[in-house]
Amino acid sequence: MKRDPDLHPPGWVQDVLAGQRSAIARVLSQIERGERDPATVAAALASHLGRAHVLGITGAPGAGKSTLVHALLGELLARGQRVAVVAVDPSSPITGGAVLGDRVRMGEHGAHANVFIRSVASRGHLGGLARTTTAMIDVLDAAGFDTVIVETVGAGQSEVEIMQVADTRLVACPPGLGDSVQALKAGILEIADVLVVTKSDLPGGDPTARDLKDMLHLRAAGPQGSWVVPVIKTSATSGTGIVEAADAIARHAAVAGRGQRLQRRHKPVPHEDAASRVKRLAAADPFVRWLGITCTEAAAGTATVAMTLAAHHLNFNGTCHGGVTFALADTAFGLASNSHGRVAAGIDAHITYQQAAAEGDTLLARAFEVSRSKKLAVYRVDVTRGDGTPVSSFTGTVYVTQRATP
Ligand SMILES: Nc1nc2c(ncn2[C@@H]2O[C@H](COP(=O)(O)OP(=O)(O)OP(=O)(O)O)[C@@H](O)[C@H]2O)c(=O)[nH]1
Ligand SMILES: [Mg+2]
Known part of the structure; x- marks a missing residue:
């Protein structure tokens, strides 16, 4: 007799659903090493997906993405959320330590119970980096994280594909016209739901914000119709703009909905x-x-x-x-x-x-x-x-x- 997978899920599914950190880490590693097929993972977790808000953060190398992720992490935790971060090909590890330490009491091993941080190397994924990353998002979604943040460097085809999985896409642009023009060239600006001028304590923050607003006027209305893409200035050194950025992300989540990647998945693909x-x-x-x-x-x-x-x-x-x-x-x-x-x-x-x-x-x-x-x-x-x-x-x-x- 065939067992009903919802009544008798495999052990690893039960452990992930229970939010067991070691089980989550193990399944993510198996996905990364190609030992678990993304489609099978998605099928096993199917009835538990679509609750998490997936926030994609991209921008040029050194744009200040990781620093922004740290700051947002602190803010979202302070708002009572459980937050997971997937950093794709990070040039420096995200530990959650420094910024979190100030605002949130850390558990043992420096890991807050409501935070899960994971890096993914961009090389060597059978079936593609975007598929691997999406399966990881599925696991973290099923594990009950309220927000899953995905940080990628805004270049290349895989990164664009990863951003398509997100419910809300945030593009980080540091001061300097060059960078914003680059972002536009890569078609990145076209997909942004929220634009953040990072490092706005440095000279050139205001002109960059103005340039981005000007460029947005040239952009056609997106699929979300009435959503007006906000341009928010943040600074990690002074901490300004983080509350506003978190607010804008929450507003977009309310408009755009969660689990968009699943709707796409369930559509009959022509x-x-x-x-x-x-x-x-x-x-x-x-x-x-x-x-x-x-x-x-x-x-x-x-x-x-x-x-x-x-x-x-x-x-x-x-x-x-x-x-x-x-x-x-x-x-x-x-x-x-x-x-x-x-x-x-x-x-x-x-x-x-x-x-x-x-x-x-x-x-x-x-x-x-x-x-x-x-x-x-x-x-x-x-x-x-x-x-x-x-x-x-x-x-x-x-x-x-x-x-x-x-
Ligand atoms: N002045 C200033 N510097 C910042 C700010 N945010 C980040 N930086 C600096 O910018 C550099 C890059 O920051 P990251 O957050 O690592 O940038 P990133 O976009 O994650 O970089 P990659 O992952 O390597 O692409 C670091 O030296 C940061 O200290 C800020 O708000 N103000
Ligand atoms: Mg980074």
């Missing part, structure tokens, strides 16, 4: 539909055919295309013509942005070249969705050689029309 649509569009495009580009993989919001460089793709220096690389990246961008079945028209694109490619190289371009609202969507495309060496990165924005894809 994989087949999007994939066949994208392949059909690629096959129907004369320019794509003429360049010898083929679509190798596609799903809703993403497309991968490939081409092998022939003599007629080269420039006068004997390396791949920039226009060909652009055409390849742009093809992936066009296909991914049209994968949802609505005509999307490119309105802006940027490309950077990292390395030249030569005749005989096979180039792959993988486009993925950074954000999508009713009217605008942002995509990133990574162009690599067959062996994974980066060749080029591309960012593009489309205007999403009301028309169905022909």
